[in-house]
Amino acid sequence: MKDLKFKIDGKDYVAQVEELEEGNVKVTVNGKAYDVEVEHEVHHAAAARPVAYVASASAAPAAVPASAAKITAPLPGNITKILVSAGQKVKKGDVVMIMEAMKMENNITAEADGTVKAVVAQLGQSVNQGDVLLELEGVQAAAPAAAPAPKAAPAPKAAPAASPAPKPAAPAAGAKTVNAPLPGTITEVKVKVGQAVKKGDVLVVMEAMKMANDIMAECDGTVKNILVQQGASVNVGDALVEVG
Numbered sequence: 410m411k412d413l414k415f416k417i418d419g420k421d422y423v424a425q426v427e428e429l430e431e432g433n434v435k436v437t438v439n440g441k442a443y444d445v446e447v448e449h450e451v452h453h454a455a456a457a458r459p460v461a462y463v464a465s466a467s468a469a470p471a472a473v474p475a476s477a478a479k480i481t482a483p484l485p486g487n488i489t490k491i492l493v494s495a496g497q498k499v500k501k502g503d504v505v506m507i508m509e510a511m512k513m514e515n516n517i518t519a520e521a522d523g524t525v526k527a528v529v530a531q532l533g534q535s536v537n538q539g540d541v542l543l544e545l546e547g548v549q550a551a552a553p554a555a556a557p558a559p560k561a562a563p564a565p566k567a568a569p570a571a572s573p574a575p576k577p578a579a580p581a582a583g584a585k586t587v588n589a590p591l592p593g594t595i596t597e598v599k600v601k602v603g604q605a606v607k608k609g610d611v612l613v614v615m616e617a618m619k620m621a622n623d624i625m626a627e628c629d630g631t632v633k634n635i636l637v638q639q640g641a642s643v644n645v646g647d648a649l650v651e652v653g
Contacts, residue, residue, distance in 0.1 A: 478521060478548045482536045483618045486510030491532055493543070497525045505543055506530065511590045514623040523548040584633040584653035587624060589643040593617030598639055600650065604632045612650045613637065626652055 411426040427435040436443045490507035493499060499519045506517040523545035530542040597614040600606060611623045612632075634651040637643060 477526060478523065478545045479541050480505065480517060480520065480543045480545065482508065482517075482530075482538055482540045482542055483515075483620055484510050485537050486515065486535075488530045488532055488534045488536065488542070489514065491528060491530070493525050493528065495525050495527055499523060499525060499545070508536070508542075513590060514625070515620045516623075517542060517620070519545065521545065521548045584651035585628060585630070586636075586648045587612060587627060587650045587652065589615065589624070589645060589647045589649055591617050591622075592644050593622065593642075595637050595639055595641045595643065595649075596621065598635060598637070600632045600635070602632050602635060606630060606632060606652060612652075615643070615649075624649060626650075628652060 413424040413426065414421070416422065422439055424439075425437045427437075433444065433446050486508040487510070488506060489509045491505075492507070493503075493505045499505060499522070501519055501521050503519045504516045505519055505525075508515045508517055524547045526544040526546040528543055530536055530540070536542065593615040594617070595613055596616045598612075599614065600610075600612050606612065606626045606629070608626055608628050610626045612626055613624045615622045615624055630652040632650060633653045636648045636650065643649065
């Protein structure tokens with residue numbers, strides 16, 4: 410016999426459970442007896458605890474499989490030089506083609522290490538923006554690095570006052586001005602004041618639309634004035650160099 414004491418809605422109960430023959434028990438609650446027929450006994454299995462997986466800090470990231478990549482034209486133009494061939498290995502940043510667009514020679518570069526699978530564009534071909542120029546294979550995508558633990562941000566420092574940009578010199582008399590054909594950033598100035606140049610010589614290199622663009626002299630002459638500096642941002646029509 411088992412004695413049980415419990416409460417229901419704050420009221421005390423005393424019960425005795427007496428096993429009779431198989432499948433029947435006698436339950437007495439607060440002196441009142443009940444014959445109970447038990448159909449089966451239910452066993453509740455203990456719930457499995459979830460196991461937390463903790464990645465080892467020293468575990469190396471999974472290798473990223475090699476894949477293919479396509480190099481497309483960033484703007485309309487004509488293919489003037491093809492510098493690679495199928496099967497050739499290239500490094501990120503290597504010049505693979507030169508495209509003339511907006512009166513400039515634009516270097517088309519590889520965006521990743523790989524092997525030239527196919528040269529799609531042909532020498533002298535006119536291409537539109539987004540046209541496939543070249544296909545690479547064996548391109549290894551960089552595996553995502555594990556994010557470092559966040560650090561407390563240092564107190565912000567007051568930004569130094571920006572120095573005013575130098576004003577360009579006044580245009581020289583009789584000089585021809587070479588202007589920026591599109592917005593960009595000057596990455597290299599290749600001439601000096603007083604230097605003799607020929608038509609087609611590269612005066613400055615400007616990065617625009619993710620390309621290095623050679624800005625060339627439009628006539629023979631002498632560099633009279635350089636109106637931009639390396640690192641300067643320019644807009645369409647800004648004067649760059651004066652040749653006279």
